[in-house]
Amino acid sequence: MKTDDFDYTLPPELIAQTPAEVRDACRLLVLNKRSGALQDCVFHDIGTFLHPGDLLVANETRVLPARMLGTKRGSGGSAEIFLLREIFNREPKTAHTALWEVLVRPGKRLKPQTGAVVDIPDAQGRVCLSIEVVDWAEKPSPGERIARLTTTLPSLDEALHACGHTPLPPYIKHYAGDEELYQTVYSKSEHSAAAPTAGLHFTPELIAALQEQGVGWETVDLEVGLDTFRLVDEDDPRNHVIHTETYSVPQKTIDAINRTKDAGGRVIAVGTTSMRSLESCYDEQAKCVKARTREHTSLYILPGYTFNVVDAMITNFHVPRSTLMMLVSALAGREHIMAAYQHAIHERYRFLSFGDAMFIQ
Known part of the structure; x- marks a missing residue:
């Protein structure tokens, strides 16, 4: 075979x-x-x-609305973060913060221990979610990191639905429906x-x-x-x-x-x-x-x-x-x-x- x-x-x-x-x-x-x-x-x-x-x-x-489009704090450069899976065993989760394994782009500008933070706006342009890259993933593939999600909204769930987009497969190019x-x-x-x-x-x-x-x-x-x-x-x-x-x-x-x-x-x-x-x-x-x-x-x-x-x-x-x-x-x-x-x-x-x-x- x-x-x-x-x-x-x-x-x-x-x-x-x-x-x-x-x-x-x-x-x-x-x-x-x-x-x-x-x-x-x-x-x-x-x-x-x-x-x-x-x-x-x-x-x-x-x-999950796991695709986050935002800007890097400080430089204002565009960034994309894809939520992979939540991490439960490294630090306490609260209503406003949690750790996730994520994919980041561009990876070269979003490295751990550099203070890299990406701010994610909602449809009205208001930042409702901030994502700080804090560590490398345990078994890293290119672009994979551990990030801390923080929001000022009543809950992270509300922030994800306000800011996130439903991810589509990579072979679907321009669907906007x-x-x-x-x-x-x-x-x-x-x-x-x-x-x-x-x-x-x-x-x-x-x-x-x-x-x-x-x-x-x-x-x-x-x-x-x-x-x-x-x-x-x-x-x-x-x-x-x-x-x-x-x-x-x-x-x-x-x-x-x-x-x-x-x-x-x-x-x-x-x-x-x-x-x-x-x-x-x-x-x-x-x-x-x-x-x-x-x-x-x-x-x-x-x-x-x-x-x-x-x-x-x-x-x-x-x-x-x-x-x-x-x-x-x-x-x-x-x-x-x-x-x-x-x-x-x-x-x-x-x-x-x-x-x-x-x-x-």
């Missing part, structure tokens, strides 16, 4: 730069993982391929740096219609990190070290999985993050799924992996040479996936986060 096995040529014009005008009006490519048969559809017809007793499991995480369209309609806990994009196609009406049809709906919570966009650089993908993410699977979802399996239904992951959460909650020793609360997973799903929980999945079209290409290939077979992607390119499907969907069954 080589990383090149999961490469393909993605025409740049097929990388979706805007979301579908209506969430569930995007296209849907249905792939039979056994035969490789393909069917071109529209997403709002997904119920045609679901059966009473099936269970959809979605990631209810919400994208409604940032809420990069959130799922069922999103709740706001911790992620990127959206679980397979869920962007669902509307409240579609979810309700599927439930009336007898299809179950439950959720997990996996905090999506920026590493989700990282490509595999190693020639042998087995040498790649996958990122670690925090996830939770509530008992309610565990109970629904067990009922579904006992009744002969299918557990269907809505997206790769739901897939990783569901497979991670399987206890190999006990041979059953178990509830998890803010545990860590670095599960790396490659071809040859044995799926213990998930039977099918809804997903978007992924970046070449990515761990996500390897995950879907593990479920459907590399040959079927690569043929499906060539079909999607020929038929001018829209790719990546704002793009169209696949149902692998």
